[in-house]
Amino acid sequence: MTASGRPANSTHKAAIRQENEAQILAAAERVFADYGFKGATTARIAEVANVPKANVHYYFATKEALYRRVIENVCSQWLEAAMTFENTANPATILRGYIEAKMDLSRSNPYGSRVWAHEIVRGAKFSSDYISTTVKDWLDGRVRIIRRWIAEGKMDDVEPYSLMYMIFATTQHYADFSSQIEIFNDNQPLSDAQFADAKENVVRIILRGVGLI
Amino acid sequence: MTASGRPANSTHKAAIRQENEAQILAAAERVFADYGFKGATTARIAEVANVPKANVHYYFATKEALYRRVIENVCSQWLEAAMTFENTANPATILRGYIEAKMDLSRSNPYGSRVWAHEIVRGAKFSSDYISTTVKDWLDGRVRIIRRWIAEGKMDDVEPYSLMYMIFATTQHYADFSSQIEIFNDNQPLSDAQFADAKENVVRIILRGVGLI
DNA sequence: ATTTATCTTGACCGTTTGGTCAGGTTAAAA
DNA sequence: TTTTAACCTGACCAAACGGTCAAGATAAAT
Numbered sequence: 001m002t003a004s005g006r007p008a009n010s011t012h013k014a015a016i017r018q019e020n021e022a023q024i025l026a027a028a029e030r031v032f033a034d035y036g037f038k039g040a041t042t043a044r045i046a047e048v049a050n051v052p053k054a055n056v057h058y059y060f061a062t063k064e065a066l067y068r069r070v071i072e073n074v075c076s077q078w079l080e081a082a083m084t085f086e087n088t089a090n091p092a093t094i095l096r097g098y099i100e101a102k103m104d105l106s107r108s109n110p111y112g113s114r115v116w117a118h119e120i121v122r123g124a125k126f127s128s129d130y131i132s133t134t135v136k137d138w139l140d141g142r143v144r145i146i147r148r149w150i151a152e153g154k155m156d157d158v159e160p161y162s163l164m165y166m167i168f169a170t171t172q173h174y175a176d177f178s179s180q181i182e183i184f185n186d187n188q189p190l191s192d193a194q195f196a197d198a199k200e201n202v203v204r205i206i207l208r209g210v211g212l213i
Numbered sequence: 214m215t216a217s218g219r220p221a222n223s224t225h226k227a228a229i230r231q232e233n234e235a236q237i238l239a240a241a242e243r244v245f246a247d248y249g250f251k252g253a254t255t256a257r258i259a260e261v262a263n264v265p266k267a268n269v270h271y272y273f274a275t276k277e278a279l280y281r282r283v284i285e286n287v288c289s290q291w292l293e294a295a296m297t298f299e300n301t302a303n304p305a306t307i308l309r310g311y312i313e314a315k316m317d318l319s320r321s322n323p324y325g326s327r328v329w330a331h332e333i334v335r336g337a338k339f340s341s342d343y344i345s346t347t348v349k350d351w352l353d354g355r356v357r358i359i360r361r362w363i364a365e366g367k368m369d370d371v372e373p374y375s376l377m378y379m380i381f382a383t384t385q386h387y388a389d390f391s392s393q394i395e396i397f398n399d400n401q402p403l404s405d406a407q408f409a410d411a412k413e414n415v416v417r418i419i420l421r422g423v424g425l426i
Numbered sequence: 427a428t429t430t431a432t433c434t435t436g437a438c439c440g441t442t443t444g445g446t447c448a449g450g451t452t453a454a455a456a
Numbered sequence: 457t458t459t460t461a462a463c464c465t466g467a468c469c470a471a472a473c474g475g476t477c478a479a480g481a482t483a484a485a486t
Contacts, residue, residue, distance in 0.1 A: 034364045038253075131396045165411075170378070177378075179333055183337065183345045202379060267476085276474065
């Protein structure tokens with residue numbers, strides 16, 4: 001019988017699986033953000049996810065497999081922000097859009113950014129393949145675009161890699177070092193207005209810094 | 214008898230203590246940089262320091278005490294760089310000196326920077342007192358100086374905190390994310406020439422970005 | 427020469443860790 | 457209704473963990 005209880009067909013079990021995996025992944029992202037790979041414990045992840053520890057291992061064979069899935073999710077979020085570099089507007093608009101997208105991502109998803117920070121600070125042991133292929137290809141493409149802008153006299157002759165590293169560092173700083181920023185801000189998280197102001201200042205300094213304003 | 218073997222007076226034991234403590238602290242800095250507080254193990258620190266694990270606990274009662282000592286060392290290094298903000302030269306010279314000092318520190322002592330990164334990413338549990346007193350006082354002082362420069366029309370009207378965060382983020386990025394930068398740089402650490410070039414670009418973009426060039 | 431204080435370390439301990447598993451429940455398929 | 461496949465979990469395990477300790481080695485003080 002396909003028309004009785006709540007679920008129409010055989011998607012109920014699949015829905016349970018999807019929901020539990022999502023719940024565990026969300027918990028893992030938070031715990032990995034706080035402690036990094038080695039410092040995080042499966043017991044704590046289970047506690048945050050509100051499931052027995054054995055259930056975590058039912059859905060994810062090992063702690064490492066779970067960690068890899070979290071890293072994959074973080075990367076795919078990053079690729080979304082990267083897309084804002086693709087449109088054909090003028091350099092100032094493109095750079096502004098990218099910086100704002102990255103800062104918004106840091107604010108809406110601070111856990112992912114912090115997981116990434118832990119991962120790279122520790123030496124990128126699990127993500128070096130991804131960085132040396134997908135991310136490097138993307139970055140080299142953007143560097144070529146910037147070099148073209150420079151050749152066309154649209155902006156100052158700055159080293160594109162230095163510029164991109166500056167954008168990476170500054171935008172992610174607001175997520176990765178939020179605890180420090182919060183202390184400086186009289187123990188209050190940045191308000192929406194403060195964050196919008198910070199965003200505008202970052203965009204202004206960088207655009208003016210490379211001669212686009 | 215004070216004139217027999219190698220050591221002159223009763224400083225021999227003290228020298229042993231000092232040397233062993235330094236060796237263990239150096240090893241701890243490296244291991245904490247790689248794994249953070251929770252992820253690091255005293256066994257690994259002992260292995261890197263080339264002493265038995267029990268000896269680590271002879272000189273430092275607990276892992277936490279050892280960690281606090283490492284954090285203190287990192288902070289005192291940071292204060293040295295902070296001093297370059299004190300001289301009475303013009304704004305461009307002061308900012309350039311500070312940025313260069315911080316980037317040089319990141320290069321000469323990448324482990325300390327990464328320990329700090331782990332500590333803050335995790336929520337500054339051990340260093341919040343230090344940040345909310347020493348560091349915050351220092352930062353607020355620099356913010357006042359920058360506001361004065363702005364009021365005197367020496368530079369653009371930018372939010373000083375945003376500027377300082379940008380400097381923190383960018384300069385430390387070269388230490389904290391060095392594994393990522395290395396991958397982007399064809400799996401080679403930045404050469405001295407590349408690093409000098411990066412430093413010059415960071416200084417240029419920021420100084421121009423706030424209207425000091 | 428003897429005492430005393432510090433340094434050194436292998437062996438050990440209770441706890442926490444990632445991971446397993448048997449036995450149960452639930453729901454889709456036959 | 458029965459069978460089957462997926463989901464669930466308390467109890468358990470070997471390994472790794474931070475930390476302890478007794479007993480020995482070394483060197484300063486008496």
